[in-house]
Amino acid sequence: MSRRSVVLVLGAILLLSLNLRPAAVSVGPVLDELRAGLDMGPASAGLLTSLPVLSFAIFGALAPSVARRLGPHRVTLLALLAVVVGLSARAAVRQEGAFLALSLLATAGMAMANVLIPSLVRLHFPDRIGLVTGLYTTALAVGLTAAFLLTVPVADALGGWRYGIGVWAVLAAVAAVPWIGLVRRDEALVAPARDIGFGDIARTRLGWAMTLFFGLQSLMAYAVFGWFATLWRDAGFGAGTASALVGIVAAMSIPLSLVLPQAVARPGDRRGVLVAVMACYPIAYLGLLIAPQALAVLWAVVLGAALTTFPIVLTYIGLRTRTAGATAALSGWTQSTGYLLAVIGPFGIGVAHEATDGWTVPLVGLLVLSVPLFLVGMYVGRPAHIEDEFARRERRIDQSSDAPPPLGTT
Structure with missing residues (x-):
């Protein structure tokens, strides 16, 4: 690509990345005001907060096949336009049902773009997957943190929660501009005669390992962001300090997301980097069990480092495939099925906390889950490609079908 094309594509990807989380998380900071304004009951509020996970599971699974038919750039543009329409229109409606429907539209667009972005990196930057993944996951972390930190100030400055959630439509509209070109x-784009599809990924060990790896790390992330502010409040901190500690967890991903994808993308077996990151999970959980208040800032920093497993697994999606189509299929499979597993995290932590009226059992549960996370991480961290595994499987099937019938059969 020419330098101009590189700047255009990279800028488009980074602007897209900034918009992959505000649609999902901007309602959280103003949820009480939103519920009061729409007279929204607890069941609808629960559905609203579950829409991102449902969208990832449903629309994320559809993204690869739609991209094969329409083209990944067209689908990405349509996804961003869905975010623009959903975010802007839901800020204006007065009916609860319309608000939920438009939220679904916005999160559906977010989910489809989220699945396609690793394949776009593979397509345009096949030799710089680690660098570009680091850049876009950093932008994603900035968008996530900004949505948490700025929604309330914008709402207060402009006159209400509708402005706080609607302003993110402007950012999505700006992000859509380069995709028009x-x-x-x-x-x-010339489609290969036979590319790996969504269903093909489901028949590989690496595909299922990626699901478990992505799902377990997402489970922990949802548990942390959903409940750890409450954990720190129960440990004796005020609401502001507890939120700030969660903010430290989130902020750690900004610098580390830039470094870690490049580290694991270097040639050779780079599982040592993954070991160092995943070791932070048990350290943080044990620390919170022993001294949740005295060393709270330290555990927030360590836990934030552990959660940067997320940009590593996104890097692996690009590294474990050879073509953009296979990357889209692996991304769709990994994220759609992985997020279904992830929804267990906040639900399970909430049930365990309510049942025991404490945090020992939830933290021990997360500590135990760090073991399978480590094991499956070691598996997906090996240099391999999904196409090679699928080809070996196809050869075994062909050899089996060509084998002569057993003696005594006709």
């Missing part, structure tokens, strides 16, 4: 690139 990129849609023509779909016409030049």
